[in-house]
Amino acid sequence: MILTSLTLKLFINLFVSNVWAFPEMVTHGYGNCISCHSSSTGGGLLTPYGRALSKELLSAKSTGPTEKGSEQFLRNWYTPPKNLNIGGDIRFMQMFLDNQFETSGRGLLMQADLEAQYTVTPKIRILATAGRQEISNAKKITDSFISRRHWINFLIGADDNLEKYQLRIGKFFPAYGLNIPEHTTVTRKGLGFDQNKESYNVEYSYLGEDWNLYLTLIEGRPDKKELDREEGGAIQASYIFKNNSKFGFNLYTGNGSNHPSTDRRAMGGAFAIFSLRPKLYTLVEIDRSSSPKKSYGIFEYAKIGYEYLQGLHFYVSAEYEKPSILKFNNSLDAINIGVQYFPATHWEINSYIRRENNNLITPTKNNILMFLLHYYL
Amino acid sequence: MKKAWPLFILILFTFQSCGFRHLKDGSDGENVEVSAQSELTTSVYYATIEKKILAPKCLSCHSDAGGNLGGVNLETYEEALKHIGAIKQKSLIEKSMPPKNPLNNSEKNLLGSWISSGAPFDETNQMPSTNQNTTNKITVTWSKIRNEIIENHCIQCHSPPILNPTTDTVSTMEAGLDLTKFEVVKDKSDLIFKRIVISNDMPLRPYPPLSNYEKKLITEWMISGMPDDVESQ
Numbered sequence: 001m002i003l004t005s006l007t008l009k010l011f012i013n014l015f016v017s018n019v020w021a022f023p024e025m026v027t028h029g030y031g032n033c034i035s036c037h038s039s040s041t042g043g044g045l046l047t048p049y050g051r052a053l054s055k056e057l058l059s060a061k062s063t064g065p066t067e068k069g070s071e072q073f074l075r076n077w078y079t080p081p082k083n084l085n086i087g088g089d090i091r092f093m094q095m096f097l098d099n100q101f102e103t104s105g106r107g108l109l110m111q112a113d114l115e116a117q118y119t120v121t122p123k124i125r126i127l128a129t130a131g132r133q134e135i136s137n138a139k140k141i142t143d144s145f146i147s148r149r150h151w152i153n154f155l156i157g158a159d160d161n162l163e164k165y166q167l168r169i170g171k172f173f174p175a176y177g178l179n180i181p182e183h184t185t186v187t188r189k190g191l192g193f194d195q196n197k198e199s200y201n202v203e204y205s206y207l208g209e210d211w212n213l214y215l216t217l218i219e220g221r222p223d224k225k226e227l228d229r230e231e232g233g234a235i236q237a238s239y240i241f242k243n244n245s246k247f248g249f250n251l252y253t254g255n256g257s258n259h260p261s262t263d264r265r266a267m268g269g270a271f272a273i274f275s276l277r278p279k280l281y282t283l284v285e286i287d288r289s290s291s292p293k294k295s296y297g298i299f300e301y302a303k304i305g306y307e308y309l310q311g312l313h314f315y316v317s318a319e320y321e322k323p324s325i326l327k328f329n330n331s332l333d334a335i336n337i338g339v340q341y342f343p344a345t346h347w348e349i350n351s352y353i354r355r356e357n358n359n360l361i362t363p364t365k366n367n368i369l370m371f372l373l374h375y376y377l
Numbered sequence: 378m379k380k381a382w383p384l385f386i387l388i389l390f391t392f393q394s395c396g397f398r399h400l401k402d403g404s405d406g407e408n409v410e411v412s413a414q415s416e417l418t419t420s421v422y423y424a425t426i427e428k429k430i431l432a433p434k435c436l437s438c439h440s441d442a443g444g445n446l447g448g449v450n451l452e453t454y455e456e457a458l459k460h461i462g463a464i465k466q467k468s469l470i471e472k473s474m475p476p477k478n479p480l481n482n483s484e485k486n487l488l489g490s491w492i493s494s495g496a497p498f499d500e501t502n503q504m505p506s507t508n509q510n511t512t513n514k515i516t517v518t519w520s521k522i523r524n525e526i527i528e529n530h531c532i533q534c535h536s537p538p539i540l541n542p543t544t545d546t547v548s549t550m551e552a553g554l555d556l557t558k559f560e561v562v563k564d565k566s567d568l569i570f571k572r573i574v575i576s577n578d579m580p581l582r583p584y585p586p587l588s589n590y591e592k593k594l595i596t597e598w599m600i601s602g603m604p605d606d607v608e609s610q
Contacts, residue, residue, distance in 0.1 A: 094395055101433045103399045106478075134477060323442065330442075360442040363576075364432075 027275035031240030032207050033179075038085065038117050038127055040166050040205045041175045041214065044149060045087045045115045045127065046376070054376070059342040060311025070345040074377055080116075088114040088129075088377035096369040110195075113148065114377070123162060125153040127170075133196060147171070148198055168203040175203070175214035175236040176250050178271050178285045178301070186321035186332060187285045187301040191267060192230065192254075199229050212238045212248070220257045230254030230265065238271075247272035250287070265291040269299075279307045289323070297323040311342035315352075323360070332358045338370075348374040421491040423454050423498045427575060430484055431457065434475045453570050454498055455599050465492050498574075498596055499589050517598040519559050519605050526591050530573075530580050531556045563603050570599055 025036065033042030036050030046054065055071035069076030073086045080086045091111040097104050113131030120126060128150035135144055151170025155162040173179070177187050183195045199220050206213040214236040220229035232255055238248025252267040269287030276282060283303045290296035298320070305315035315338050322331040338352025354368040431451050438446040449463070450456045457464070467474035469489055480488065491497070535556040555561050562569065572579035574592050587595070598604070 101428065105395050105397045107395050 026240070026246045026273045027244045027281045031210075031238075031243075031246050032212065034163055034207060038125070038153075039149075039172065040153075040168060040203070040207060041173065042179045043181065044089075044129070045085060045117055047085070055345045058311065059345050059347065060309065075345075083119040085117045085119075086114065086377070087116075088112075090375045090377070092373045094371040098367045099364050101364070110372075115149070123155045125155070127151055127153065146196065148196065164207055166203075166205045166207065168201075168205070171198050171200050172203075173198050174201050174216040174218055174234040174252070175205070176234055176252055176267075177269060177287065178273070178283055180283070185301055185317075186299045186319045186334075187269075187287060190299050190321045190323070190332075191287060191289065197229070210240050212236075212240070218254060220254075222257075225257055228256045228258045231257055232264070242275070244275040245273060262292055265289060276304075281305050295324055295326045297321070297325065299323075305340075313340040314338070315340065321360070330359060332356065332360050334358075346376040348372070348376075350374070421487055421497075423457070423491075423496070426457075426488065426491050427454075430480065430488055434478060434480065434484070438475075453567060453575060454596060455567075455570060458496060458600065461492060461496050464488070498593060517594055517601065517604075519562075519598075519603070522562070522595060522598050523557070523559075526587065526595055527556050527562070530585075530587060530591075534580075559605060566599055566603060570595070 030036065034040055034047070036046055036053055037043060038045040038047060051071040073080060089111050090113075091109075092107070093110045094107045095105070097106070109132075111131065113129045115127070115129040117125055117127040129148050131146055131148065132144050133146040135142060149170070149172045151168050151172055154167040155165075156167055157164035173193055176193065177191070180188065183189060183193070188194060199218055200222060201219060202217040204215045214234070216234040216236075218230060218232045218234060220231040221227045232253040234250065234252040236248055236250045238246055240246045248271050250267070250269045250271070253264060255261055255264040267287055267289045269285060271285040272283070274282050274284075282305070283301070285299075285301045287299040288296055289299065299322075300320040301317065303315055303317035305313050307313050315336075317336045317338075319332070319334045319336075321333075324330055334354055334356035336352045336354045338350065340348065340350045342348050350370075350372040352370050354366070354370065356364075356366040356368065358364045358366055435451050437443050439449045439451040441450065441452065449460055451460065451464075464474075465488075468480055469485055469492075472479060534551040535554040537555055537557075554565065556569075569579075573587050574596060577586055580586065
């Protein structure tokens, strides 16, 4: 027993390093998403630097001998031309659900996307994704092909700091709140930022050392008016402090393209990413949404995580949603306990158990066990 | 890491094959497979359809919270009846609904049985008269609803603060609702129907719930457009 304990301590002392995990990257000095991502708001295609960090600092494999070039596109089996940066995501989900109505299991290929960015000139970049989606008559989705994001990005900063000011035009999510990959959380899905809900926008961003500012004009989906996506605007301002933490504020207003202006929705909120200890971090977001029909609602998300070993995170997160205070028994609260593991370069396994009291429609107590498998090309 | 690719594919197919669904019998909470045969040997009523099909399969999209996709809301019996033709067409004939998690054979049998028997609300309402062109005389009016339901079940709490000489209590107009007024009841009909018929949690206990006859009465009144008073043929 003593030997086991000593071995474990020795292993930990030898191999532990700093916390690295998606938005939590802020906790180690990368307050700007463009350090690692092509998108000014984060997520999706990695820059060459982001690929290197994912290998060296994100995955557990890098603590031992690593395969040369494993962080490159298709593990360096194919080298894209100089001006072309290619990536992609494959995500698979397996969920087990138990509630008073049923016990069920379901596997689903959530995402299979290729993503490419072409650098036209040093100041102009074009990016597009191409992937598949499930056809859904209910959601008026008739085509299995989808380009979730595509845009043209103008870098309008000074020559010595091109990326400081950016203008982006195309299809993407407006900057709002914590841009976490768990798209079903109440601060993503609950606020209307669920998967495939991207809209066409014009975004101006200032990405300074301390401050980030995003001004977004939201044009909805002018190509598919029947989707009734919101048109409006959003503002996000965030401040990076102590080189490892960040907090920000959001404002948003939107109105479904097929709705009268009296149905306009407004949202406001705040979010923060704090590095509590070298390996302990927390993410918090709280939003208030208001609309004429629903009065106002509250949406909250909080997560605390601990990187036990490099690439191995344990976390607890809590969610609360009350979309309308006018409605009695109209709320959702959930707690998730999970583990996130990056076993090798660009591989991610995320598993959690979720206890959810969902009173949004029919009062339901859900017990959920989730497995997510993600590979970044 | 080249060895990881076969592993990935293996895991993917392993996960892909892991799909199952067992419905539960709400009466005892035990895990049971739904037997289509057993369901069909007895009449199927709205409560069963709401619990086993509408809530788990439809309301995530066709509800206020789900965005009322396609302009369809199936949160109440009244709304479900309005769309009964589309439900049958999309779920049983075209089988295009629900799009991601289609009905299994047991659920199709259950839904088909309910629709073919006239989509009854409960045992006292085998064939709700939704067809306004029939010659059935509509006898349920606001006066009847007020006298037989509102007065007996609602006004103790949902009326202006007056002394009730029968119960010697003072009403408090809870939730700001004065249900003695026709306009208020009509405006809040969805909520009222949901609370007294669907979730059956109103009147709040220990006050007794509505009887099946009373539920049928208010359902018919709402389906027939909530007529204000004496209606003709």
